[in-house]
Amino acid sequence: MTIGQLLKQYRIESLKTQKEWAGNTISTSYYSKVEKDQHRITAEDLIALLRANNIKLWEFFGKLSQEDKVKYDENRDIGEAINEAFYHNDKDQLKDIKNVIANSEIVDKEDQLLFIDALIALVGNHVEDLDEKERIKLKEKIFNISNFDENKLDLYCNLMPFYDLDSNLLISRRVITQFRHSGSSNVQETILGIAINMLIMCIEKSRYEETKFFIQAADQISTKPNLFFYKNCIFILKNIVNYHYGRKDEYLNKARMAIDHISSLGMPEYSKDMKDILDKYGKN
Structure with missing residues (x-):
């Protein structure tokens, strides 16, 4: 049937x-x-x-x-x-x-x-x-990969919260270096997703010096229609980082404008997540 x-x-x-x-x-x-x-x-x-x-x-x-x-x-x-x-x-x-x-x-x-x-x-x-055994199995799936392919790259992007910051710094730098010049739109989306996750983690842990690599890697990917949402998130996080160093309200205003843009395009969940990050860390 x-x-x-x-x-x-x-x-x-x-x-x-x-x-x-x-x-x-x-x-x-x-x-x-x-x-x-x-x-x-x-x-x-x-x-x-x-x-x-x-x-x-x-x-x-x-x-x-x-x-x-x-x-x-x-x-x-x-x-x-x-x-x-x-x-x-x-x-x-x-x-x-x-x-x-x-x-x-x-x-x-x-x-x-x-x-x-x-x-x-x-x-x-x-x-x-x-379960702890399941967590270990998930981590092994990533660490045992000598060379990431497109599917494993996407898997890692989703499972990043299972790793501590230092482990994520090690893995993410390796995979971004490997794939940063890929012409595949799917790979570019995932690379930007990984960069977004890393910027959030670094901001939460006040590891601002570590953000430079991920901002530069994201900036090297050309903005295309299918990547616009990811680029918008990078723009928000970059301005939070800029505010940390420059303490200019214009950075926070730019971030708020981009957050409002996400909400107006019908993605309220992501907009709220970004607003929470801005409210919590924008004045740190």
Whole structure:
């Protein structure tokens, strides 16, 4: 049974119309095509749809045909759903996705489960909730990599909170040096993400001298439309660093302007995070 066929079965059993079943998740016309297998639904929308209709993910996926289950699990949309849940600090959704992965047949299932356990622990800053053995395994995955590839680079960016500052300084300088001249947009995004994380950590620990390397590395990456958000965050953090050395209110004003810009573009969570950093460390 395909995803579309199974959704239709659940909907009919619940005595709902397509409009009632789709709700505010996706348009009724699009959902109609999903039921007919004319369009595939993204992981993010499927999870939202099932949760809105009180359907357990692992129950739903257990009824899928093996072919459709594997096809879905291997699709990159599951990664997008994980990122979306993590961005919104939605621990319940991350747990739902974990159950989907646990009941899948993907080759790297154990690594995926370890990774999502790490993200669940990171939500709400509860790293201590992760078993010590799991933390060691996560760290070994990074330290045992002699040469980072694109996937491992992205993994490290997400798992940076599991390392102390000195370990992160060692790893991040190595990978940024290795990838700083890459022409890949995905790699450039990750490098900027690592630089942002390091600047925040250095500011929090008053290690301002260490920020120079990361600011210079970020500045060497040309600003492109897909990198604008990351560059905006770098701009905010750079002005907090500049204020530390120069004590000019213009630096704080520039940072506030950029934070307001993030909020106005519909990213309130990131805007709040940056504002908290500015309020806490902007006058230090």
